[in-house]
Amino acid sequence: xxxxxxxxxxxxxxxxxxxxxxxxxxxxxxxxxxxxxxxxxxxxxxxxxxxxxxxxxxxxxxxxxxxxxxxxxxxxxxxxxxxxxxxxxxxxxxxxxxxxxxxxxxxxxxxxxxxxxxxxxxxxxxxxxxxxxxxxxxxxxxxxxxxxxxxxxxxxxxxxxxxxxxxxxxxxxxxxxxxxxxxxxxxxxxxxxxxxxxxxxxxxxxxxxxxxxxxxxxxxxxxxxxxxxxxxxxxxxxxxxxxxxxxxxxxxxxxxxxxxxxxxxxxxxxxxxxxxxxxxxxxxxxxxxxxxxxxxxxxxxxxxxxxxxxxxxxxxxxxxxxxxxxxxxxxxxxxxxxxxxxxxxxx
Amino acid sequence: xxxxxxxxxxxxxxxxxxxxxxxxxxxxxxxxxxxxxxxxxxxxxxxxxxxxxxxxxxxxxxxxxxxxxxxxxxxxxxxxxxxxxxxxxxxxxxxxxxxxxxxxxxxxxxxxxxxxxxxxxxxxxxxxxxxxxxxxxxxxxxxxxxxxxxxxxxxxxxxxxxxxxxxxxxxxxxxxxxxxxxxxxxxxxxxxxxxxxxxxxxxxxxxxxxxxxxxxxxxxxxxxxxxxxxxx
Numbered sequence: 001x002x003x004x005x006x007x008x009x010x011x012x013x014x015x016x017x018x019x020x021x022x023x024x025x026x027x028x029x030x031x032x033x034x035x036x037x038x039x040x041x042x043x044x045x046x047x048x049x050x051x052x053x054x055x056x057x058x059x060x061x062x063x064x065x066x067x068x069x070x071x072x073x074x075x076x077x078x079x080x081x082x083x084x085x086x087x088x089x090x091x092x093x094x095x096x097x098x099x100x101x102x103x104x105x106x107x108x109x110x111x112x113x114x115x116x117x118x119x120x121x122x123x124x125x126x127x128x129x130x131x132x133x134x135x136x137x138x139x140x141x142x143x144x145x146x147x148x149x150x151x152x153x154x155x156x157x158x159x160x161x162x163x164x165x166x167x168x169x170x171x172x173x174x175x176x177x178x179x180x181x182x183x184x185x186x187x188x189x190x191x192x193x194x195x196x197x198x199x200x201x202x203x204x205x206x207x208x209x210x211x212x213x214x215x216x217x218x219x220x221x222x223x224x225x226x227x228x229x230x231x232x233x234x235x236x237x238x239x240x241x242x243x244x245x246x247x248x249x250x251x252x253x254x255x256x257x258x259x260x261x262x263x264x265x266x267x268x269x270x271x272x273x274x275x276x277x278x279x280x281x282x283x284x285x286x287x288x289x290x291x292x293x294x295x296x297x298x299x300x301x302x303x304x305x306x307x308x309x310x311x312x313x314x315x316x317x318x319x320x321x322x323x324x325x326x327x328x329x330x331x332x333x334x335x336x337x338x339x340x341x342x343x344x345x346x347x
Numbered sequence: 348x349x350x351x352x353x354x355x356x357x358x359x360x361x362x363x364x365x366x367x368x369x370x371x372x373x374x375x376x377x378x379x380x381x382x383x384x385x386x387x388x389x390x391x392x393x394x395x396x397x398x399x400x401x402x403x404x405x406x407x408x409x410x411x412x413x414x415x416x417x418x419x420x421x422x423x424x425x426x427x428x429x430x431x432x433x434x435x436x437x438x439x440x441x442x443x444x445x446x447x448x449x450x451x452x453x454x455x456x457x458x459x460x461x462x463x464x465x466x467x468x469x470x471x472x473x474x475x476x477x478x479x480x481x482x483x484x485x486x487x488x489x490x491x492x493x494x495x496x497x498x499x500x501x502x503x504x505x506x507x508x509x510x511x512x513x514x515x516x517x518x519x520x521x522x523x524x525x526x527x528x529x530x531x532x533x534x535x536x537x538x539x540x541x542x543x544x545x546x547x548x549x550x551x552x553x554x555x556x557x558x559x560x561x562x563x564x565x566x567x568x569x570x571x572x573x574x575x576x577x578x579x
Contacts, residue, residue, distance in 0.1 A: 126487075
């Protein structure tokens with residue numbers, strides 16, 4: 001009899017414990033507005049669990065990813081500025097090295113069909129390989145990162161929590177990072193509220209004017225609601241003679257791709273300065289001035305930029321005011337995406 | 348009362364028996380043995396070889412993928428072996444033997460597999476095992492597997508430390524560097540030789556010594572490497 005009680009107590013205990021496990025490692029919900037298209041990314045390799053998300057978050061903010069433990073993903077991708085590097089035209093790396101391109105803002109990545117300014121990376125799960133192994137960024141290799149993580153008791157435990165196996169592998173590391181960055185979604189801007197007719201989001205006349213100007217002149221490439229067409233265009237920038245960056249052509253080896261770069265999203269654009277692939281413009285006003293009157297003509301120039309915009313000063317201001325409606329403070333200050341360690345500063 | 352130890356033994360015995368029976372059924376059926384050679388001499392580290400181009404060559408790295416194994420019976424039935432991806436490193440002897448234990452064959456059946464990684468696996472994100480990007484066979488700046496790496500030194504190669512490096516990959520047409528080997532099975536162990544002298548017969552190291560991007564040249568070298576492989 002007493003044995004039976006013991007057994008039932010044991011099984012009850014196991015049941016309760018497993019209940020806790022389930023509660024703790026809850027499933028993630030990938031949410032987005034109804035009027036958005038379906039995401040491009042196939043989530044099937046992710047566990048879509050809180051544990052994997054938290055593991056990815058730790059990895060994202062941990063300088064263990066770089067060769068000398070000084071640079072983390074967050075070094076160039078800061079949350080408060082839409083996960084890009086404010087005030088830095090080109091990305092920075094270990095040993096004070098400087099890369100050749102402006103770090104991209106990270107948001108709504110599940111809708112991206114390619115990554116990097118030249119689209120060289122074909123899948124979100126493989127994106128992190130580029131900064132990890134770039135000499136000018138983290139100067140390491142996935143192999144080296146995996147070895148360091150396998151030597152860490154903390155990470156072995158976190159990997160176990162996510163995958164029921166404490167062995168750190170390259171695939172798991174990339175998937176955990178993906179699980180974190182794929183959740184960085186921004187869809188609570190004033191623009192979004194206006195589109196779904198929430199009272200709070202009603203636009204001022206100036207913002208409405210700005211939206212109209214935007215739709216007439218910008219939306220063919222910065223397509224709503226994600227504000228990118230996921231394509232590559234030559235937007236009339238002069239070639240920087242020091243960087244000699246021909247963009248997409250490096251990947252495709254086709255002359256028709258010369259000077260073409262990925263169209264970045266404009267969400268949270270108010271905070272993601274500087275702008276363009278080489279960070280040449282510090283202000284949105286400078287960006288608008290470029291499109292308005294400073295386009296450099298060449299054979300690959302985007303069709304829609306063949307004529308200068310010729311906006312009046314008032315129209316320029318209206319457009320600027322509209323672009324600010326793309327700011328999503330819920331996203332920029334969401335604590336779930338922030339630095340996960342206590343009492344330390346972001347390296 | 349039966350002693351505890353014997354109880355345990357009695358409990359385990361039937362399982363052991365069953366395991367033995369299962370194991371005898373699942374003996375590795377197709378066995379592929381890979382032998383890297385240069386002019387019929389096996390390739391070892393720190394050994395000089397001389398090509399027909401009069402290039403003196405020492406190998407420091409030779410790695411390649413064999414993937415997507417398939418057996419086609421005489422009747423035409425196709426048996427695809429899932430997750431059959433192997434990264435072969437000629438300086439890691441344990442990788443030079445491939446055992447396909449989940450497939451059986453009759454003499455006359457056809458075995459085929461890829462030299463390299465299929466375009467499907469190149470475009471579907473991070474994979475595990477032999478295809479894990481931490482194996483150093485994946486390009487980071489332009490996504491794609493490196494189907495094979497041939498590295499070494501040669502005085503003919505006027506580069507830093509006389510190194511030559513061929514990292515060959517690329518999955519997009521017209522320069523898809525994937526090649527497929529097909530041959531008839533007629534014994535349990537198939538001997539696959541790599542006759543590397545053939546690769547260097549048409550590759551002059553004074554001219555080509557650093558090919559590490561997809562393209563026309565990579566595509567040519569993929570064919571050259573494919574042609575070094577013979578079945579005995």
